Amino acid sequence: MNCPIKTExxxxxxxxxxxxxxxxxxxxxxxxxxxxxxxCARFVDAQQVVWNALSQWEPQAVSxxxxxxxxxxxxxxxxxxxxxxxxxxxxxxRPVVPLAAACLLIVAGVMLHTPQVAVNPxxxxxxxxKIEPEQVERTLDDIEMLRELALQPAQEEKASKPL
Amino acid sequence: xxxxxxAELMLRVKDGDGASFALLLEKYRASxxxxxxxxxxxQPVSEELAQEVFLRVYRSRETYEPTxxxxxxxxxxxxxxxxxxxxxxxxxxxxxxxxxxxEDAPSREVADRTPSVEHQMVQQVKLExxxxxxxxxxxxxxxxxxxxxxxxxxxxxxxKVLSCSESAVKSLLFRAYETxxxxxxxxx
Numbered sequence: 001m002n003c004p005i006k007t008e009x010x011x012x013x014x015x016x017x018x019x020x021x022x023x024x025x026x027x028x029x030x031x032x033x034x035x036x037x038x039x040c041a042r043f044v045d046a047q048q049v050v051w052n053a054l055s056q057w058e059p060q061a062v063s064x065x066x067x068x069x070x071x072x073x074x075x076x077x078x079x080x081x082x083x084x085x086x087x088x089x090x091x092x093x094r095p096v097v098p099l100a101a102a103c104l105l106i107v108a109g110v111m112l113h114t115p116q117v118a119v120n121p122x123x124x125x126x127x128x129x130k131i132e133p134e135q136v137e138r139t140l141d142d143i144e145m146l147r148e149l150a151l152q153p154a155q156e157e158k159a160s161k162p163l
Numbered sequence: 164x165x166x167x168x169x170a171e172l173m174l175r176v177k178d179g180d181g182a183s184f185a186l187l188l189e190k191y192r193a194s195x196x197x198x199x200x201x202x203x204x205x206q207p208v209s210e211e212l213a214q215e216v217f218l219r220v221y222r223s224r225e226t227y228e229p230t231x232x233x234x235x236x237x238x239x240x241x242x243x244x245x246x247x248x249x250x251x252x253x254x255x256x257x258x259x260x261x262x263x264x265x266e267d268a269p270s271r272e273v274a275d276r277t278p279s280v281e282h283q284m285v286q287q288v289k290l291e292x293x294x295x296x297x298x299x300x301x302x303x304x305x306x307x308x309x310x311x312x313x314x315x316x317x318x319x320x321x322x323k324v325l326s327c328s329e330s331a332v333k334s335l336l337f338r339a340y341e342t343x344x345x346x347x348x349x350x351x
Binding site (some may be wrong): 011012015018021045046047049050051052053054056057059060062063066067069070073076 | 188192193196197200201206210213217218221286288289290292293294295296308312313315318333337340343344347348350351
């Protein structure tokens with residue numbers, strides 16, 4: 001076999017060999033290579049030191065009331081109605097969510113880039129100041145004329161009615 | 164695809180069989196807690212996170228689909244929670260605990276039934292060094308090493324848990340073990 005360190009091929013075989021997890025022909029091939037290759041032998045020795053050191057790390061015992069606490073949590077946190085309703089639909093909703101997010105982004109983008117009419121308080125004041133008295137008079141005349149036009153058909157209708 | 168027996172149990176949980184959930188809990192309680200403990204190096208936190216893992220498993224029973232091995236799914240949840248916890252900086256307290264003196268660390272059983280005080284102290288110091296070396300690894304490398312060493316997972320399964328390629332996992336492991344070989348070389 002090619003040297004795993006020199007060729008960078010199947011380097012994981014050395015890890016597995018050092019861990020004693022390599023079986024069969026592969027294990028025999030690696031063993032034979034390691035016996036002949038000083039670099040790989042050094043790698044395997046160093047890796048075995050790490051492996052043995054990690055093996056010494058025993059975790060602490062699990063609390064006796066772990067299950068009781070878990071079942072209490074299961075009972076205490078009932079599934080919300082949203083999860084209950086949307087839960088079975090989740091696989092269907094999953095592709096919709098990014099689509100909805102994309103739509104929202106587009107709408108937000110359009111709203112941000114739409115040119116808005118800036119309201120300048122100074123402008124409106126200026127417009128009010130520019131209104132001339134003649135203009136007011138003309139507007140009042142127009143209103144009067146419209147009122148007369150509105151009254152005319154009603155008077156004509158009244159006149160045409162038979163007694 | 165042939166279902167593994169855990170996936171079959173989970174499908175029974177999906178059908179409302181509480182006993183199957185209890186079986187899965189019994190089978191994986193210790194390994195999940197131990198994995199989380201080695202990730203966050205804080206016993207109460209590891210149990211809290213493990214509670215959340217099993218709670219999520221139970222809550223997801225109705226939407227569960229056996230698309231992967233049950234343990235892949237289980238450890239994906241556990242790893243996700245641990246990485247989030249570490250990312251959120253909640254590990255600071257844990258790091259403080261690591262800085263505690265060796266005498267403060269909880270006593271652990273050693274192979275020798277009647278160990279001398281000296282032997283016990285040497286063991287404690289070694290253990291502390293191992294803990295520190297693992298804690299110093301980047302979180303993803305740490306997760307990969309723990310799954311490889313203690314859960315005896317295949318590279319392909321670790322890749323699925325970490326949502327990356329098999330070659331990325333091998334690369335993670337090589338870098339992690341390289342760091343550990345340097346840090347723990349004196350333990351030969």
